[in-house]
Amino acid sequence: MKTLTIAMHGVTGRMGTNQHFIRSILAIMRQGGVTMADGQTIQIKPILLGRSEAKLRHLAETVATQEIGAAVAWSTDVDAVLSDPGVDIVFDASSTQLRASIIRRAIEHGKAIYCEKPIAVDVAEALRLADECESAGVKNGVVQDKLWLPGVRKLRMLRDQGFFGDILSVRGEFGYWVFSGDEPNQATQRPSWNYRREDGGGMMIDMFCHWQYLIGDLFGPVDRVLAHATIDVPQRIDEAGKPYACTADDSAYAMFVLENGLTCQFNSSWATRVRRDDLLTVQVDGTKGSAVAGLRDCWTQSLAATPRPIWNPDIPQPINFYDGWQALPDATQYDNAFKIQWELFLKHVADGGDFPWSLRSGAAGVALACAGEQSSREQRWVSVGELGAQ
Ligand SMILES: NC(=O)C1=CN([C@@H]2O[C@H](COP(=O)(O)OP(=O)(O)OC[C@H]3O[C@@H](n4cnc5c(N)ncnc54)[C@H](OP(=O)(O)O)[C@@H]3O)[C@@H](O)[C@H]2O)C=CC1
Numbered sequence: 001m002k003t004l005t006i007a008m009h010g011v012t013g014r015m016g017t018n019q020h021f022i023r024s025i026l027a028i029m030r031q032g033g034v035t036m037a038d039g040q041t042i043q044i045k046p047i048l049l050g051r052s053e054a055k056l057r058h059l060a061e062t063v064a065t066q067e068i069g070a071a072v073a074w075s076t077d078v079d080a081v082l083s084d085p086g087v088d089i090v091f092d093a094s095s096t097q098l099r100a101s102i103i104r105r106a107i108e109h110g111k112a113i114y115c116e117k118p119i120a121v122d123v124a125e126a127l128r129l130a131d132e133c134e135s136a137g138v139k140n141g142v143v144q145d146k147l148w149l150p151g152v153r154k155l156r157m158l159r160d161q162g163f164f165g166d167i168l169s170v171r172g173e174f175g176y177w178v179f180s181g182d183e184p185n186q187a188t189q190r191p192s193w194n195y196r197r198e199d200g201g202g203m204m205i206d207m208f209c210h211w212q213y214l215i216g217d218l219f220g221p222v223d224r225v226l227a228h229a230t231i232d233v234p235q236r237i238d239e240a241g242k243p244y245a246c247t248a249d250d251s252a253y254a255m256f257v258l259e260n261g262l263t264c265q266f267n268s269s270w271a272t273r274v275r276r277d278d279l280l281t282v283q284v285d286g287t288k289g290s291a292v293a294g295l296r297d298c299w300t301q302s303l304a305a306t307p308r309p310i311w312n313p314d315i316p317q318p319i320n321f322y323d324g325w326q327a328l329p330d331a332t333q334y335d336n337a338f339k340i341q342w343e344l345f346l347k348h349v350a351d352g353g354d355f356p357w358s359l360r361s362g363a364a365g366v367a368l369a370c371a372g373e374q375s376s377r378e379q380r381w382v383s384v385g386e387l388g389a390q
């Protein structure tokens, strides 16, 4: 048995608490650790880190006790924990702006590093962080959770089985309505920093990082992007109830052309009302069949089941287009996507198991976001190669 001690910074945030601490780390502890290829078990010991004693104490004592029947360690002395020789892994899910400083302090102390995306808001900094990790020889990884969404796993299975024939195009629709905080009795659902560019916010820096690895994994590397981004809601209300000016894009419309010539269009918006199957849907059209994946489900339509519609607005539409799609059954029990990636990272640290989702690959995500921003600013196609991250 091997025990890995994980310093978790940013654990008091939305992602840190829910996806990483409760649904990944505590869930792994509850299941008794992670089993490695040689049959040994990796046990984990988290130390929660942050600036708010009250929030940390609540998570480490109340929440952990509810979930696993015991409290875990916590501290507000970030430097002391990061330099503690007993700590094996430093994890960061704090605000994007703090990421580089936490990563660098972890490198200095020779820790393995795992962190949320984006790793930085500009490519040069993202590449420097990847370089520094590699020169120091520390194991490193970035969260790329969408790869393990059940809907995405089903799409991957269809691709591997040759269901699509030749893939002709891909269309992603992402987003939902985020209340501005101004509407009576409707609190906003997302932290205000997301709508301030100066605080690391913005649709492209948030979501293009995901689109980069998702498209790369399923369909091939992106060659170039044409994007147009807008600030749809110019003023929102912050956590203190004060109005603030929105300086970050909350919608981004993009075409990605891949190195293999395939076109993927992705619409991403915090100012849209959902009338589709899920908050993210990815439609793949191929010569032999099409599929639409949501977060969990995936629907297919084969060539043989494809309807033959006739354009006639003078009569009610005779075809219910949803009827021609078939939901795929679950092929397995789908665990939480963040937890699956955590288990792979723990194995990578413990026994060198494969982990290609490094800071270098996180930098490629930042590069696509920056290419999108540049395309929108300059109103032109931007090749990802221009940013030097691929
Ligand atoms: N993979 C994914 O699907 C997603 C990833 N993310 C990424 O995760 C990160 C966090 O996002 P999210 O959880 O939504 O953000 P939150 O605003 O909910 O959490 C921010 C965290 O950072 C901490 N923090 C903020 N400012 C400071 C500071 N000055 N000093 C110390 N700690 C600070 C907060 O601590 P405190 O509680 O004390 O304020 C909190 O722990 C972002 O980088 C984001 O891009 C976000 C959403 C989804």
Ligand SMILES: O=C1CO[C@H](CO)[C@@H](O)[C@@H]1O
Pocket (backbone or CB within 6 Å): 206, 207, 210
């Ligand atoms: O991946 C993501 C999914 O959606 C979140 C919001 O709901 C985003 O902030 C995030 O980065």
